[in-house]
Amino acid sequence: MGWPPASVDDLRVRLGASLFRRVAGPSGEETRARIHGTPGPRWFGPERPIRTVHGDASMFAGGLAALLLQSLHPLAMAAVAAHSGFRGDPWGRLQRTSTFLAVTTFGTADDARRAVDRVRAVHRRVTGTTAEGVPYRASDPRLLGWVHVAEVDSFLRAHRCYGAAPLDRAGYDGYVADAARIAQELGVEHPPRTVAELAEQLAGYRGELRGTPAGREAARFLLLSPPLPWQARPPYALLAAGALALLPPWAHEQLGLPYMPRSARPVARAGGVVVTRAIRWAMDPPPPDGITLPRARPGGSSRR
Template identity: 35%
Template sequence: MLGAIKKFMRPPAGMDFDFRRPSGEPALAPADGVSWRVFANPIALYVGGVAAVLLELAEPSVRSGVWDHSGFRRDPGLRLHRTGFAAMVTVYGPRSAAQEMIAHVVRLHDKVRGTTPGGVAYRANDPRLLDWVQATATFGFTEAYHRYVRALSPSEKSAAFSEAEPAAKLYGATGAPRSWAEWEALLATTAPGLEGSDNLAEFITIMGNAPILPAPLRWLQRLLVRAAIDMTPEPVRSLPQLRGHGMRFGDAMFVRTLARAAALVPLGDMPPAQAARRVTAARSD
């Protein structure tokens, strides 16, 4: 079960990457920080990633950019795998490789622009939209870890945002929150413009039924989607498309047990372990 989920921490086919090289090079996020702990847990990554997308799809311009210009509907498993790999490089990869990858993403996003169904022009590299995307990702992963793996203190939650700042700036999210308080302020400011849509409902259906995990584990896939919906903040959690799709009695305890079990599984040659060996090499030289 955990092995099927952990595969999303490995590089997708054709995107092989050695997190052990170059020896001694630091990552964008500090090796002793909160982010390295959060991203090492595959359950927190899965649940947090779904929650982040729910928040992003509730923002009309971000929703249009994601739905009209990505391959999510054609191959959600591959799309999620590539997104997860990008997160691994951002947090654990050597700084030079992370900078190169982010620059490539920025160039691709510079071509993404259009008009929402409501007639509002958007472009993917708009700093306002980038701030929301970066903030929702940090919130999603951090809150999922806090709820289902280990409770984080207020200072640890804020640290997750400050640790994400170097990568956020490289993406162009110059106003992304740098603390939990700034995240809550951004959420309050953005909330009046958040809305439900058929795309949001379709996303929930896709995430529950797409062949992301093996067929015998599809029930788990749907459970993790419910866990993500349950932790999504208001006003999004009360949107018609999400209402009634949260966790049922006993679900939270099961997800927590699974997530804590995942934290005890040796990481072997996964990106966090490879990166730890790379960074440790600098201390032993």
Template identity: 40%
Template sequence: MNPDDPPVDPEHDPEHEDDLGLFGPGSVTWKVHREPILLVAGLRSLYLQALHPRAVAGVAQNSSFKSDPWGRLIRTSRYVGTTIYGTTAQAQAAGRRLTALHSRMRARDPETGQEFRIDSPDLLRWVHVTEVESFLSTARRAGLRLSDAETDGYYAEQRRAAALVGLDPATVPGSAAAVADYYREVRPELRMTRDGAETAFFLTAPPIPWKVSRPARLGLSLGPPRLAYFGIAGIAFGLLPPWARRLYGGLGLSTTDRSAELSARTLRLALNAIPRRYMEGPIYRAAQARAARLAGPG
């Protein structure tokens, strides 16, 4: 359910140098998405999405995630970055490409054999809600301080991103209470399927990129990269709602919640200790430069 086309140029948009995009520096969205811990949130959202039989079937039947998982991850990250930090024109262009891509895709329900559209509102809404809820809940549980008003503000702001993929913002949950209600409504549709199980296994143990795996071909240990990824995947899975972990066959224990939250807080501290210049991409730097230019001296 993510774009396979390259995004608009993330750094140069000379016709819109004074445009801060869909959100801007005073938004809750910019506050949340500045957090490097969101790399865990992205993985958490994929575990959630795999529990929807049609959503995961659509991905399995149309996506290149198994043959090119890291390339797809990069393209998805660029798309999210463009919608968050790009100019309005860049975000809208990225949304148009994504909707055009989805409009051509069809999948077949593995249980009924019925063909369905990838861009049906129900599926688009599921993907949107699981993504934004994962971003927000992961950041908060990892230690980012947000008030209840800011939490609701984030969900309301993200309706703008939902509109980019063709959703009517009025049909998208715009508060924490609305998100909770949405999950309660959709849970009867969720279950573990073969596609879901295969996707979850792949997410937990994907192939290591060639440049990282090359030492193994030379007889060197591959332990650290693989173990690091397992650790991140374990945190992402542990941060799932208890009902989601139960659908995966777990017990949904509160001890898992506490352990995952402690691990997320520790990882956030470690990531935030890395100099920002190593964590910031060109589209983020371009957005910050536009914001500073508009703010003026002082």
């Protein structure tokens, strides 16, 4: 005997609301209304590729992959470990990051500017030294550049693999160029503007990357010990596998992760496809009676 339609719809609504609260926080609905309901010019129009990429459920896998990849820079990882509170308040950090992405991608130019100014003020306060005594500054343009290229590369790879409507090469070049606008506002010097430039800059950081105890501990926390109820662990495991499949093999080795043979990557990506489609199903419920409604998205965003 199957579920009655009302029960399926109710499950869908509850799952979508739960996911939205996780990524957007308790004030997510108010934040989403402000982002999309405030009139005024935007940095990016509705036709821009960054809206397509950042408004897709593939961002869940891309965000996890980005965190893992970013942790391979010892200075970036030292700053995160000392200042972000990712272990004590991982959901708070996720909500702040997703809100920043939503505001700068979909919000008014004034709100985007204020969001950037807040982040830059935080970066100016984040300074310290690594366990080896190497000084770091979160406002260092070189370090900001690494965080940016690792993030954009991960989001792009995730959208190619798991996006509802992958873009063509010109579309992804446009995405990289759009993301460069935000990067420059944050203090990145000469951010990449094409997919080819993104790959070149990412390769240019290879000599600075290595696995550290803090980075490997963060990877174990993100992959094996996330603060989730037991019911959410199986789908999260699929999401994690999908995120790992996005990382280059050298990143697996440096993070101390089990080697993923080439033959296993399609299986891991299949898991990523399944969980991304489930997230999309939960967060994009069909409108009742033909009415067009805003579509819930990661980061407190929605597309109209």
